[in-house]
Amino acid sequence: MGNNFTEEVLSRRTFAIISHPDAGKTTLTEKLLLFGGAIRDAGTVKAKKTGKFATSDWMEIEKQRGISVTSSVMQFDYDGFRVNILDTPGHQDFSEDTYRTLMAVDSAVMIVDSAKGIEEQTLKLFKVCRMRGIPIFTFMNKLDRQGKAPLELLAELEEVLGIESYPMNWPIGMGKEFLGIYDRFNNRVEQFRVSEEERFIPLNEDGEIEGDHSLKTSGLYDQTLDEIMLLNEAGNEFSAQKIADGALTPVFFGSALTNFGVQTFLESYLQFAPPPKARNSSIGEIDPLAEQFSGFVFKIQANMNPAHRDRIAFIRVCSGKFERGMTVNIPRLGKQLKLSQSTSFMAEERNTVEEAVSGDIIGLYDTGTYQIGDTLTSGKDDFQFERLPQFTPELYVKVSAKNVMKQKSFYKGIEQLVQEGAIQLFKTARMDEYLLGAVGQLQFEVFEHRMRNEYNAEVLMERVGSKIARWVENETVDENLSSSRSLLVKDRYGQYVFLFENDFALRWFQEKNPTIQLFNPMDQQE
DSSP: OHHHHHHHHHTEEEEEEEEOTTSSHHHHHHHHHHHTTSOSSOOOTTOTTTTOOOTTOOSHHHHHHTOOOSOEEEEEEETTEEEEEEEOOOSGGGHHHHHHHHTTOSEEEEEEETTTOSOHHHHHHHHHHHHHTOOEEEEEEOTTSOOSOHHHHHHHHHHHHOOEEEESEEEESOGGGOOEEEETTTTEEEESSOOGGGSEEEBOTTSSBOSOOGGGGSHHHHHHHHHHHHHHHHSOOOOHHHHHTTSEEEEEEOBTTTTBSHHHHHHHHHHHSOOOOOEEEBTEEEOTTOSSOEEEEEEEEEOSSTTTTOEEEEEEEEESEEETTOEEEETTTTEEEEOOOEEEEETBEEEEOSEEETTOEEEEEOSSOOOTTOEEEOSSOOOOBOOOOOOOOOEEEEEEESSGGGHHHHHHHHHHHHTTSSSEEEEETTTOOEEEEESSHHHHHHHHHHHHHHHOOOEEEEEEEEOEEEEEOSSOOOGGGOOSSEEEEEETTSOEEEEESSHHHHHHHHHHOTTSOEEOGGGGOO
């Protein structure tokens, strides 16, 4: 494969954008795509009336609500790098999709709303990144609005998240008085809302603007210099190694909506973010520069093009080179497949992809072969990458077709949407009634919307409420043990599961039936 292959792999930067809803995640994604020349005109997420929507929010319900409910994948080139962005849902009901996406990236960009600071959902996602040692880059957004003091934001970041931080730049004022950023890393000031020629002001060896400049007459400039002195004396030292280890997060201040500070952030990110890393597998670490192709399915999405009823399996390439038409093994199935229909992404725009290397994300058209977590390999070595997180649903509804004549569409829709992994399907052991389980209520609303719009199947949903699900290790179970407090169902793979009304019902059942071995899949994560 030679040097060219090595250079290609080392030029890849694959990251997920994580944040709380409304922190500006989709807006930042748009602006990054703008710099990469991937789009000419960024649509704002909120622009409902203009018909301009964010490129990464392609599903109808996302356009109506202005939220992301699936992880989009986008690719662009910038300054010799090939960037793969995975824009994840911020809404907590879709955190499962986000967690799996975090398994497919090499670094993460965390967006914090400077007015709100660290929010609960951000904290959850951050913990997953820390657990996996993923380098994290922080973008403090919405500086063009009034928010918390920068030193307060920094203290909160370090205390709540338990990570060291290093501000790469520092705001000069905020809200209506936002004048720009003091760029510590590039030793310059970047001015807000000025012409391109006036945008950057170089700093001298003492870190100050040389000579006369109107900015020096502002008290905010003096305040910034005092804060910079404090950071230099009492703040953390910059360390590229600590960034790579996920122990220190570089912090950038800016405004995604006004496109301020985004380019500076992107250029610094590309400099310090890691190229594709080795991945754990059943036969040890797999080197991204190894010749044998390998990858894994981290997401399945139905109806990316509703007109064609298609399904796409998203693959993270982990080693070697993907070539369209190649034959691969799927160890779970013990069989080989020819990968002839492959695609790369720019939200809903797709292009056939002929080749891809480690770090890239490709889509394979799927007729129902793949499952989330499947490993694909070429060559003689059969191995599996580490398991992806599986979540135990907490909320349940009973679901049926409103119109008996539409049963075929109903079954097809359920089968395809369940394979995406956001909702889980169960059948009651005695009656064969369908139950859906999810982590959050919004997933049911999205399911209902998509069944109606994509499969032309109206559904009836009856709340069953929250339940504690425990899978059964025993192969056979007496179905008479099923009751309203401990409902026996089967998952889509035919495994028995008890849905308990509450903790008390679970404990009571275990005392009465000591021979039945129960487990929670979330406790079995490797």
